[in-house]
Amino acid sequence: MERFDAIVVGAGPAGSSAALTLARKGFSTLLVERGRSPGVKGMFGGRIYSWALQDLLPDWAKDCPVERYVVRENMVFLTEDASLGISFDSTKLGQGRAASFTAVRAKFDGWLAKKAQDAGATLVTGIRVDDLWKEDGHVRGVMVAPNDRVGADVVVIAEGATSILTRAAGLKADLEPREVSVGVKETIELPAETIQERFGLGEKEGAAFVFAGQSSLGLRGGGFLYTNQSTISLGLVVSSEDLSRKKVEIQEVQNRFRLHPAVQRWIRGGKVVEYSAHLVPELGAGMMPRLWGDGVLVAGDAAGFLINNGYTFRGVDLAIASGIAAGEAANAARSAGSMRAANLAAYDRFLRASNVLTDLERFRRAPLYMKNERLFDVYPRMLMEIAERLYTVDGSGQQRLVDAVLEQAASADVPKLKMLLDLLQGARSM
Amino acid sequence: MRIIVCIKQVPKAQELQVDPVTQTLKRVGVPSEINPPDANALEIALTLKDRHPAEVVVLSMGPTSFDESLERAVAMGADRSVLLTDRILGGSDTVPTAYALSETIQKIGGYDLILTGEETTDASTGHVGPGIAGHLDLPQITYVSEVRIVDNTVRARRTAEDGTEWWQTNMPSLCTVNFGCNKPRSPTLTGKIRVKRGGVIVHWSCADVGIDPKKVGLLNSPTIVAKVDTIRLPPRAGRIFSGDAKESVRALLDALIRDRVVAP
Numbered sequence: 085m086e087r088f089d090a091i092v093v094g095a096g097p098a099g100s101s102a103a104l105t106l107a108r109k110g111f112s113t114l115l116v117e118r119g120r121s122p123g124v125k126g127m128f129g130g131r132i133y134s135w136a137l138q139d140l141l142p143d144w145a146k147d148c149p150v151e152r153y154v155v156r157e158n159m160v161f162l163t164e165d166a167s168l169g170i171s172f173d174s175t176k177l178g179q180g181r182a183a184s185f186t187a188v189r190a191k192f193d194g195w196l197a198k199k200a201q202d203a204g205a206t207l208v209t210g211i212r213v214d215d216l217w218k219e220d221g222h223v224r225g226v227m228v229a230p231n232d233r234v235g236a237d238v239v240v241i242a243e244g245a246t247s248i249l250t251r252a253a254g255l256k257a258d259l260e261p262r263e264v265s266v267g268v269k270e271t272i273e274l275p276a277e278t279i280q281e282r283f284g285l286g287e288k289e290g291a292a293f294v295f296a297g298q299s300s301l302g303l304r305g306g307g308f309l310y311t312n313q314s315t316i317s318l319g320l321v322v323s324s325e326d327l328s329r330k331k332v333e334i335q336e337v338q339n340r341f342r343l344h345p346a347v348q349r350w351i352r353g354g355k356v357v358e359y360s361a362h363l364v365p366e367l368g369a370g371m372m373p374r375l376w377g378d379g380v381l382v383a384g385d386a387a388g389f390l391i392n393n394g395y396t397f398r399g400v401d402l403a404i405a406s407g408i409a410a411g412e413a414a415n416a417a418r419s420a421g422s423m424r425a426a427n428l429a430a431y432d433r434f435l436r437a438s439n440v441l442t443d444l445e446r447f448r449r450a451p452l453y454m455k456n457e458r459l460f461d462v463y464p465r466m467l468m469e470i471a472e473r474l475y476t477v478d479g480s481g482q483q484r485l486v487d488a489v490l491e492q493a494a495s496a497d498v499p500k501l502k503m504l505l506d507l508l509q510g511a512r513s514m
Numbered sequence: 515m516r517i518i519v520c521i522k523q524v525p526k527a528q529e530l531q532v533d534p535v536t537q538t539l540k541r542v543g544v545p546s547e548i549n550p551p552d553a554n555a556l557e558i559a560l561t562l563k564d565r566h567p568a569e570v571v572v573l574s575m576g577p578t579s580f581d582e583s584l585e586r587a588v589a590m591g592a593d594r595s596v597l598l599t600d601r602i603l604g605g606s607d608t609v610p611t612a613y614a615l616s617e618t619i620q621k622i623g624g625y626d627l628i629l630t631g632e633e634t635t636d637a638s639t640g641h642v643g644p645g646i647a648g649h650l651d652l653p654q655i656t657y658v659s660e661v662r663i664v665d666n667t668v669r670a671r672r673t674a675e676d677g678t679e680w681w682q683t684n685m686p687s688l689c690t691v692n693f694g695c696n697k698p699r700s701p702t703l704t705g706k707i708r709v710k711r712g713g714v715i716v717h718w719s720c721a722d723v724g725i726d727p728k729k730v731g732l733l734n735s736p737t738i739v740a741k742v743d744t745i746r747l748p749p750r751a752g753r754i755f756s757g758d759a760k761e762s763v764r765a766l767l768d769a770l771i772r773d774r775v776v777a778p
Contacts, residue, residue, distance in 0.1 A: 085704070206707065208706045208707060210701065211701070211703045228702060
């Protein structure tokens with residue numbers, strides 16, 4: 085039987101970071117990926133915050149397949165036919181540890197997996213692992229078929245949101261609809277010059293958009309838009325519970341979103357070259373499985389490491405940081421003498437050192453707050469109507485800001501106390 | 515027991531393209547696969563290995579790009595593989611190919627059973643398997659869909675025109691295997707790791723094997739491709755029968771009978 089010191093399941097950002105860290109620590113490491121090559125099964129909105137990558141590969145910027153560095157953040161509220169946006173421009177956004185960039189997963193994941201291979205990890209693709217090999221509850225390796233087992237001292241599960249192995253390991257219960265959202269994304273082709281001209285960007289500069297309100301037909305969720313080199317990533321993340329409750333097809337929501345004038349202006353003339361969909365873990369720290377067991381660690385999306393606080397969507401940075409922490413934890417456990425859960429519990433400490441758990445806990449309330457339907461329907465409409473009152477000059481008498489706000493609030497269906505509570509809760513969780 | 519399976523790498527059937535100028539099959543830049551009947555032969559070998567102590571050696575002749583298929587064969591469960599690769603083999607038709615492969619099989623040695631596909635999907639001659647049996651003076655059973663080893667003999671089910679036949683031979687012998695007679699297994703994780711660890715393919719040149727250069731290559735291939743025709747389908751008539759359903763179906767049937775498409 086084949087044996088390795090460590091097996092990492094999934095060659096996404098979490099898995100490749102874990103494999104790279106393990107290989108550097110001298111573990112013979114097997115990295116198993118179900119896709120034909122890393123990244124082909126992966127999907128995400130489109131942006132990566134670089135800080136964790138800096139920790140893993142200080143020289144990352146030299147050859148990392150960056151599409152564009154994000155120098156402009158936009159938040160846009162939509163109603164059926166109007167939009168209200170906030171835009172933040174700063175060259176500082178694209179620099180140092182705070183830099184974030186857009187990327188294409190097939191390229192990025194391939195690049196990161198190559199780094200793990202260069203460090204000595206063995207990458208095997210085209211194999212789906214859907215069971216663990218366990219003895220008395222201790223994970224001893226992976227099992228593809230009864231006669232196709234590979235042994236290891238420790239297995240790092242970095243399999244993504246569907247988390248089949250995490251459940252097989254007994255670390256997590258079955259997914260509930262309320263725990264996951266559905267993400268859809270269209271990749272729209274436009275010449276690089278057109279993107280630069282249309283968004284007012286330099287050659288390597290990019291823009292990021294978060295859409296709220298009618299982007300999701302009033303369902304809980306939101307839209308996003310990222311500029312790549314010569315494509316635009318346009319998509320939505322929508323509560324799967326709402327989709328099934330309101331019997332709406334995600335394609336329909338995406339169509340309406342795409343056709344909104346405030347979206348159309350960015351993508352017109354573009355050609356949809358790719359369509360993808362994926363599960364997104366939604367409850368953050370609230371749905372985290374047990375992160376370690378005897379001979380096993382969980383990292384990335386499989387661990388629910390995702391932060392959506394309404395203005396930033398984070399996943400890949402947490403995946404990379406958790407992959408590093410998993411590698412460090414396995415190394416610490418080896419030094420402590422065994423891969424028993426008590427030793428692998430060091431994972432918690434490494435996750436806190438890179439603020440993964442602390443950030444997740446800080447925004448623990450955010451996903452629940454984001455699940456407040458009023459945020460996606462009533463309030464954006466209110467905002468827009470206030471804006472309409474303020475900017476309408478037609479001779480019928482113009483309003484003062486304060487009057488417009490008070491009048492609008494008075495005419496809304498939501499009791500004022502509830503509105504105030506929503507506001508307070510929002511401020512606390514965001 | 516040592517089983518040698520001869521495989522060829524061919525362009526993927528779904529991706530077949532004919533060069534519009536030369537009218538020959540495009541082989542460069544198209545995705546390739548193990549010739550499907552050869553994959554069926556490999557599956558028979560691996561099934562035998564599941565039941566009996568056996569070593570499965572995979573053999574191919576061609577450019578080093580064939581390593582891709584040899585690696586896949588090992589990942590599926592073969593023990594090792596040999597690639598006969600040499601520029602002087604270029605342009606060989608089935609006659610030099612059968613000769614060169616039989617020489618290589620002798621160099622591997624110790625064989626009990628040789629399996630080949632019934633034919634390749636890119637040339638469809640069906641010559642090479644019987645040619646090897648001829649060179650090695652082996653008993654052969656062609657067009658088999660199942661092989662059993664019983665008391666040191668080979669028993670194989672052969673597909674004949676009017677049914678199936680069971681044949682028995684002593685070992686060593688050769689069988690050519692029917693396309694689609696089984697479902698080739700997928701590569702395993704263990705197999706893919708073995709490939710990654712390396713050392714599962716050896717490359718031999720003609721000199722390594724002792725192949726006579728005067729018997730191989732384009733010049734020593736008796737086949738002459740005189741002409742290649744592309745089938746042109748007759749244009750469709752495009753007649754539409756409309757109106758009352760019963761009457762239009764009747765009219766359609768009459769027309770089909772008149773054109774001898776269906777019997778009255």
